[in-house]
Amino acid sequence: MLTIQLSSPDTFSGGLRARIATAPPAPKPALSDPEAWNISHDPASQTVTAFIRSSEGMTPENLRRAASLLVRWLAYNRIESVGLDLAESGLLAPESVFALVEGMLLGDYRFDIYLSNVTPFSIEVDLLTETPTAYEHVVRRAAIICESVNLARTWTNEPANVINPVTLAERAQNLAAEYGLICTVLDDHQLRQMGAGAIVAVGQGSNTPSRLIILQHAGSKDERPIVLVGKSLTFDTGGYSLKGSESMLGMNVDKAGAMAVLATLIAAARLKLKTPLVGILAAAENMVSAHAYRPNDIIKTLSGKTVEVLNTDAEGRLVLADALTYAQRQFDPRILIDLATLTGGVVTALGSIRAGMFATDDELAEALFRSGERTYERLWRLPLDAEYAELVRGEKTDLVNSAIPGRKALPIIGAIFLKQFVDDGRRWAHLDIAGVADAEKRKAYCPKGATGFGVRLLMDYLENLE
Structure with missing residues (x-):
């Protein structure tokens, strides 16, 4: 289960920080996992970066893809809390935040209600910004629409x-x-x-x-x-x-x-x-x-x-x-x-x-x-x-x-x-x-x-x- 909330940077007490960043397109290494190739974890600085390797840059679709990759990496590594600074990632436009939330909530979806061996796991993502109230409607609207998409999927x-x-x-x-x-x-x-x-x-x-x-x-x-x-x-x-x-x-x-x-x-x-x-x-x-x-x-x-x-x-x-x-x-x-x-x-x-x-x-x-x-x-x-x-x-x-x-x-x-x-x-x-x-x-x-x-x-x- 994924929870997304808005927080001020100085109130976030979690450890891991996340970023979305662009990187120049480059040939994929032979036999590499293309998703692993697009994410980087630095344990020393406690940061994880999801890269957009596209000449188009941070389009809404590229943001959805990067955000989805990020939350699936968090789930795979059983990381329960992460903070993503919107300003640091250059995601201050409402449409960018909307696409970010879409990618996370849609990417987190799994149809596993009939599996008997699923261990419940929750992730909390704090979107860090100096003006949390400015994005409340954007996040709520994205969440409602994505919940409806996931209802249709289920x-x-x-x-x-x-x-x-x-x-x-x-x-x-x-x-x-x-x-x-x-x-x-x-x-x-x-x-x-x-x-x-x-x-x-x-x-x-x-x-x-x-x-x-x-x-x-x-x-x-x-x-x-x-x-x-x-x-x-x-x-x-x-x-x-x-x-x-x-x-x-x-x-x-x-x-x-x-x-x-x-x-x-x-x-x-x-x-x-x-x-x-x-x-x-x-x-x-x-x-x-x-x-x-x-x-x-x-x-x-x-x-x-x-x-x-x-x-x-x-x-x-x-x-x-x-x-x-x-x-x-x-x-x-x-x-x-x-x-x-x-x-x-x-x-x-x-x-x-x-x-x-x-x-x-x-x-x-x-x-x-x-x-x-x-x-x-x-x-x-x-x-x-x-x-x-x-x-x-x-x-x-x-x-x-x-x-x-x-x-x-x-x-x-x-x-x-x-x-x-x-x-x-x-x-x-x-x-x-x-x-x-x-x-x-x-x-x-x-x-x-x-x-x-x-x-x-x-x-x-x-x-x-x-």
């Missing part, structure tokens, strides 16, 4: 025998009560009665049927809300279009988009954002059973449009279709944004560096892109040309949920399908986070597993609207 990492649509709804209700959000849960019977045939169909093969979970942050502005929609497939076997055994591993992470939405709502409530905000989690479990939906099934969505199922493993767009329709009918959002681990095609296109972004509005796309650059949760815009819609037109139905033939423009096909459920003129963005939601190995300030991608991006976007 809930995304949870296995399907712990979080399914029903238990997710229960957890969301408890969390909403704790932080003053309004939470409404629509069960499969209510969804079926209201005509939300797509989300019901995806979940009907599971013993834990679909749920639509709605979280509302009232804000203080008298304006239409921004609505965030997240795909929450708590597990995805692919259904009768069955995934291979290796492809099925890790499908508990298919709820990452919704967990980012939930965590953003929590952060917004704790920071008392003025903007009215709604989060909708489209939760289902895509299983194989006698009750599961099948290829060639015809589904009527909440919008009234019909869809022929060509691929039961293209289920995320189905649950989102009903969620997007519900969002527009119920809340008439001034901005509508959805996040989803939607397609493997976006991983092929962009890898694990950037998420795919599709948008109907240039101003919205540019604002989200800038937020991505600032937070290093980076996006790349892909097209939504009208001609792509022909790929999802049905012969027997209004739409098909997968293209024929099926290997071209996959992330675009997923997005253009969703666009069929977005009202004309609606300011909408779709973020396909399939390549960035889950880290295959440790990254700078994220261990292997769920990344919590989207929370910092969305909070930056929302705060810049304030």
